[in-house]
Amino acid sequence: MTEKRRLSGQDWACIALMILPLLGAMLMKTLFSPSSEGVDIHGAIIFLQIELPYQPLLITESEINSWAVIIAIVGLCLFLTRNLSVRYPGVRQHIAEWIVEKCEGLVDDSMGAFFRFVTPFICAIMALSAFSSFTAMLGLYAPTSDLNVVAGWALLVAVAITISRASCGPRAYIGTFVDDGPVMALLNIISEFATPVSMAFRHYGNVMSGAVIGVLVTAALTGLTQLLLGWLPGFLGDIPFLRIGLPAMLSIYFDIFSGAIQAYIFAMLTMLYVSGSFPMAVYEKRHPKKAAM
Amino acid sequence: MTINVQTIQALPVISINVWSILISLANLFILYRLVRRFLFKPVKKVLDARKAELEGRYAAAEQAEQDALADKAAWSEKMAGAQAEADGILHRAVSDAKLSSEAIIASAKEQAEGIVASAEEEARLERRKAEAGIRQELVGVSTSLAEKLLGREINASDHQALIDSFIEELGDSSDGSN
Numbered sequence: 001m002t003e004k005r006r007l008s009g010q011d012w013a014c015i016a017l018m019i020l021p022l023l024g025a026m027l028m029k030t031l032f033s034p035s036s037e038g039v040d041i042h043g044a045i046i047f048l049q050i051e052l053p054y055q056p057l058l059i060t061e062s063e064i065n066s067w068a069v070i071i072a073i074v075g076l077c078l079f080l081t082r083n084l085s086v087r088y089p090g091v092r093q094h095i096a097e098w099i100v101e102k103c104e105g106l107v108d109d110s111m112g113a114f115f116r117f118v119t120p121f122i123c124a125i126m127a128l129s130a131f132s133s134f135t136a137m138l139g140l141y142a143p144t145s146d147l148n149v150v151a152g153w154a155l156l157v158a159v160a161i162t163i164s165r166a167s168c169g170p171r172a173y174i175g176t177f178v179d180d181g182p183v184m185a186l187l188n189i190i191s192e193f194a195t196p197v198s199m200a201f202r203h204y205g206n207v208m209s210g211a212v213i214g215v216l217v218t219a220a221l222t223g224l225t226q227l228l229l230g231w232l233p234g235f236l237g238d239i240p241f242l243r244i245g246l247p248a249m250l251s252i253y254f255d256i257f258s259g260a261i262q263a264y265i266f267a268m269l270t271m272l273y274v275s276g277s278f279p280m281a282v283y284e285k286r287h288p289k290k291a292a293m
Numbered sequence: 294m295t296i297n298v299q300t301i302q303a304l305p306v307i308s309i310n311v312w313s314i315l316i317s318l319a320n321l322f323i324l325y326r327l328v329r330r331f332l333f334k335p336v337k338k339v340l341d342a343r344k345a346e347l348e349g350r351y352a353a354a355e356q357a358e359q360d361a362l363a364d365k366a367a368w369s370e371k372m373a374g375a376q377a378e379a380d381g382i383l384h385r386a387v388s389d390a391k392l393s394s395e396a397i398i399a400s401a402k403e404q405a406e407g408i409v410a411s412a413e414e415e416a417r418l419e420r421r422k423a424e425a426g427i428r429q430e431l432v433g434v435s436t437s438l439a440e441k442l443l444g445r446e447i448n449a450s451d452h453q454a455l456i457d458s459f460i461e462e463l464g465d466s467s468d469g470s471n
Binding site: 081 | 302304305306307308310311312313314316318319320321322324325327328329331332335336338339340342343
């Protein structure tokens with residue numbers, strides 16, 4: 001069987017699904033960006049404000065970019081999993097299988113094969129976090145540098161932790177806190193609330209600090225260029241020559257490396273907390289067959 | 294509820310908005326469902342199908358190997374049987390040949406013995422005949438000798454007993470001397 005190399009219309013639709021949302025986000029950014037002078041570090045641009053009780057619902061760059069990333073990821077999934085074949089996998093299918101098997105291996109290693117069903121959740125966390133950070137490469141506002149976004153994820157992880165704790169009934173749920181003694185019980189209850197907060201701030205702080213450093217270095221280099229090369233005639237004096245190079249290197253570190261590392265750390269912590277909070281001893285007593293699986 | 298499009302405005306660097314948090318939470322949950330539906334489900338299906346097929350192949354290969362081994366065993370058994378059969382045939386042929394040669398030799402011996410026996414018999418008869426001839430001669434000789442000595446004719450039939458006893462003595466002395 002020879003595989004058809006040409007991309008079909010549906011493939012192109014998937015590719016469009018990957019690219020167009022991000023292009024749209026970039027377009028919105030350029031249309032709505034306030035012109036700024038000098039050092040200007042601010043949060044996401046607010047596109048729409050809907051008055052709701054307690055707090056106004058804000059549709060900002062974070063939400064728009066998050067949705068663009070989600071649509072792009074779904075487009076990528078559709079693109080990779082088109083024309084799956086049992087015997088003759090193509091390049092795309094190899095990539096898709098590699099992703100699935102790597103994620104399963106990661107979950108198996110850090111949580112055990114018993115928790116394999118949470119693999120899609122871990123994969124979704126990693127993909128959303130990493131690609132959200134990567135949007136900074138396109139000049140977009142990275143949703144991960146908005147505290148609300150990562151706080152939402154951390155809250156969902158907290159829900160997952162609670163489900164894991166409560167999966168063997170209320171007695172086992174309380175047992176996961178108090179089994180290690182009264183002092184540990186207090187610490188466990190505090191850490192239960194501290195976990196989502198620390199996860200959110202860790203991720204937000206790392207990405208945001210990268211963005212802030214990028215802006216500061218860029219502004220500093222602009223000033224330095226004006227100081228050193230401002231004597232050049234005409235428009236040459238206005239070109240910030242020193243901004244060539246260094247900010248790009250910083251972007252490679254903060255956007256790609258740090259973004260990937262933070263996604264990995266967030267996923268690892270999720271796996272650690274969810275598997276650590278599961279009352280395995282109680283479960284093993286009740287279902288010895290299933291637990292041995 | 295009022296909706297108003299703001300003049301361009303940005304959030305401060307750090308801000309907390311409950312609705313944004315909830316939207317983000319829902320986003321992650323929706324992406325989890327989508328990834329599960331569009332990436333994991335189809336890929337796992339294919340992987341499982343491949344695993345099942347591979348296991349089927351392995352089982353078939355093992356079955357074929359076992360069949361081949363059984364065939365081999367049967368054939369080697371058959372070959373061993375053939376060898377034994379050939380050996381048996383050879384053995385039988387050899388023993389048959391031995392038997393027939395023995396029979397031939399025995400009959401040849403018998404024949405030879407017969408020949409020898411008949412030759413001896415013949416020789417004995419010859420001797421007997423010769424003896425009888427000699428005896429007859431002796432009778433004639435002794436009769437004529439006696440006639441010569443006595444001067445008269447001896448009637449052979451009258452003196453038969455006498456002659457016989459004489460020949461008997463002669464025969465005994467000749468036998469004894471032999």
